[in-house]
Amino acid sequence: MDVVKCMRTQVLLAKPNSDYKSLLCKITGSTIPRQIYVVDESYKLLGIVTSLDLLKELIPSYMNADLARSITDGADFLQKQVEKVKDKCASDIMATKIKFLHPHNQLFEADALIAETGFNTLPILDEEGKILGEINRREILVRLVNNCTGFNLNDEKPVDLSLL
């Protein structure tokens, strides 16, 4: 099956000059997408900003989990860091070495590439590099379940731990 048939076409887009604050609002305001595609005027993909990239910007290069534990007021520290990075724009943060798929690639190829790279989501681009959509791990698994017999998608409900 071609990836174009199961890709999601609703994605988050940003311009290269979008600032950190707008990127943060964009990614936190959306329930599902975990990455923002930075595109030019003709929707050609220039780079990707993930939620991890936005988190990494908040953490100074010298910081590690051990040092972080010594801070008693972490919220204050993070607030200061947001102030420091608020003027950065998408082009400063985005990753430009991008793994992608073409519409005619098979679902199996998407699975293999995701397994190989460890990325959660891959963009699907046309021959000119314009973004058409994205495919993620969950959608591949959903498609697998739908195509196999004996699975019932409604069997498992999440457990609300706060009610225990």
Added chain:
Amino acid sequence: MFWIATTIFLVAYALIISEKIHKTKVAMFGAALILITKVLHQEEAFDSLELGVDWNVIFLLISMMIIINIMTKTGVFQYVAIKCAKLAKGEPFRIMILFAVITAIGSAFLDNVTTVLLLVPVTLFIADQLEINPIPYLITEALASNIGGTATLIGDPPNIMIASKAGLNFMDFIVHLAPAIIIIFLFWMLAWKIIFGNRLHVRDELKKRIMTLEEKEQIKDVPLLKKSLVVLGLTILGFMLHGFFHYEPATVALMGATTLLLVSGEEPHSILADVEWPTIFFFIGLFIIIGGIVKVGLVEDMSRAMIAVTDPQPDNMKLLSMVMLWFSAISSAVVDNIPFVATMNPLIIDMIHKVYDLAPGTATAEHIQHLAVMPVWWSLALGACLGGNGSPIGASANVIVVGLSEKAGHKISFGQFLKYGLPVMLFTVFLSMIYVYVRYYVFKLY
């Protein structure tokens, strides 16, 4: 053979200085050329005490790297650094002094690079908390690591090489170099007090931030910390006594490293993988190249030139000591001090043969450690180690500090490092010169 070995040596040296090709690749390829052209036979390269690889140096380095690799997993350095910042009550100048002291002591007993790698992140963190420029602190730590590393046999690779070649023990370095380093360090801190004492200020509310930090959170593994400290303590005790028991320093270090590996529960695969193998192979390659130029007589020619310039006498080598100190310092500011010392060691040995009129290869400890020769060895050690402060590329610790600082958004330019490093290098070498002159040539305290 003379010109083959000389060409390999000169080209290798030029490539190492240019940093166009990784120095390990240069040294290994140079060594392979020395062997393939039969300047040295393989038996000579691997087995000869005079011409071959100094396995004492190699095993001492590997063993200390193993001990350090295990110790870094405990978080003890970060604990001490935050504790010191709190003891300084967040006062920026006191923090600078205490961090310099920790770095110097750490570098005296561990590797300089590891010490700064562990302390730089904490320094950046503390500077961030105090909202001050971290650059003076970082450069101070790089300088302190090179100064502190000079004090002991295991503090800096040049000292390990000198100790092995001259047959000196750990206590020789403590008795002869540690006092010089303590004096130099105190004078340096005094100078720093004049320069920075009244310039570093922070608001009281920022100092309070430091006091709220939890240093205990830095200790990752208390049982491992206890084991590491016991083994390191015993290893240092072993170094102090190795001369008395007639053990080589490498034997003591290997005992410490393997004991810690055994009791730590750490996987040998990951600990051994973290050994700096490129540095180890750099040493191996270098020893073979230097063995080649010793065999063909280039070192002998250089030794004759040195004798002609400095006129060393069997009972007095004052001018040679002074020239050695400054020549080593200036050379080490621009050239990696490891190949420099690797070249100077056989040169001094050859010079000893000529001054005491000995047949080649017949010098004994009596000649190599002659009272007139000892100041020359100490001058070489002081010059080669302290000279590293003269430029940002003069020592590995400087390169690491500059790189980490830039990554954290605080670029240290070549000139900026030079502004601090060069005066400190000249000042500390000048103090060393006074120390060597007064101790060995005025009071004759050998």
